[in-house]
Amino acid sequence: MAKVNEIDTRTWPQVDFAKIRDQFPVLASTVRGKPLAYLDNAATTQKPWAVIDRMREFDSREYATVRRGAYRFAEQATEEFEKVRGKVALFLGAGSAKEIVFTSGATMGVNLVAGSWGRKFIGQGDEIILSNLEHHANILPWQMLAQEKGAVIKVIPVNDAGELDMEEFDRLLTDRTRLVAVTHVANSIGTINPVRTICAKARAAGAVTLVDGAQAAPHMKIDVRQIGCDFYVLSAHKMYAPSGLGVLYGRKEVLEQTPPFLTGGDMIERVTFEKSTFAPPPHRFEAGTPATTQVIGLGAAIDYLDSVGMEHIERQEKKLLDYATELVSRIESVDIVGNARDKAAIISFTLADAHPHDVATILDSEGIAVRAGHHCAQPTMDRFCVPATTRASFSFYNTFEEVERLAEGIKQATELFRG
């Protein structure tokens, strides 16, 4: 299977990012009479016409049940559906499409691994290592499992810049460690974690690894084999595709040992009332009729991202981040939470005089959409002793002008609240 990252992107034409906005219809919206500046991309992303059109076309001309139709029309739909599995495998650098499981989202991906692999392989006194930068979706399934099994959760601490303390990780990793589950990119403060090093060390210690890629997959080139993880989860709606769909990558050897999670139609070899045998991966993990049109949409999103080029996306978002960091950090009384050297295009901040929620409302009145709150990462907020932050998260379709509007809006908030 040809790997996408073997393509030499230097030969690609430069991308005109100003034109790219026209490909995302939502970005032309207005809110409260102001043009929408959509800076909540870490929560969910907007869809390009390529995705919207492909789903519409599929629904209007090609839709049928997949993997169970005895007629040509359904076989064609199945072929389109399964093609996407191949695309996802290439997109993530997986060795085979059989390692790609469709889920309902990153949350379901982690729950699946905890509820099936975890239930089977984690026992009394075993240790699970998480980091202090996790989304609740990569904490709670492990906490439930640990409570059920009498396992122990250990947490990699974070330094003041928002980076993982890798020396402490070395100390936490023991022969009792069964699993290391860390996020690739922290949704709350943007830190990019050294997942390759973490996975290599974990594997050397005999532990299985899960990387939460929900915030990474849309913004950088992912190669799960280079990362060396056993599991990788992501959400389609954070990568310009529809919600209600996610991907779980599982390394073949690990996935084969993993028992089913949800059971039902379409994931079996043979069912009798006495005993049933289950299909091999990936179908073993896809009980019931899947999110068919959404999968087709994900395929279109991957084609779209490939056409722009992940390297170009990464570079453009870095520029946006640098510009935003420069403008926002210059504002008096702003405190940026998380200043990791390796950082995705996410700025989380607090103001001395205004609560994050008030700041978000002031920005909203200027048409700027940001998130305020704990970002489903309360342990991270606790680490930085803040109840909440305001968070602006960028995509390559954002503009430098939007960054300036953000900075202006924050200034306005500081002035209003300083009084």
Added chain:
Amino acid sequence: MSDINELYKRSIFDHNRNPRNFHAMENASHSCDGYNPLCGDKVHIYVRLDGSDTVEDVSFTGSGCAIFKASASFMTSAIKGMTQVQARETVSKFLDMVTGSSDPEPEDKSMGKLSIFQGVREFPSRVKCATLAWHALTCALDKSTDGEKASSATPDSEARKDVVSTE
């Protein structure tokens, strides 16, 4: 900016910076916590009812956004001296006003200064900030300080307790 000026009236900034009745109370007869997990706003309401069921004193502690803090501050100022029945009536009028479930009659002056919170209804994501302290007040009145619910708790007090702890 026009909407935003409707929401953030001058006195909201004032009460945010200098909240009234912002302290713990040692001899409270009623108290309750309120928490909004969405934005981390936290409040603890203290009430002291006297023998004739009048709010002799009311105060709060906690942390959160300006809308929350100003709302708690205005609330404590407004209900001090009211009977429990009047206080509960004010709560329900206030909730109706900010959720927009009923418009205050133009000639109804009973909301007094509290009417500055009317603009909140234009910002649905902020309604919970404005109502947190009020739900906590109801919760406090529904139970005594030892945590036991008063026998006079209204039939929907369970639902309200839910609001206080989960929204």
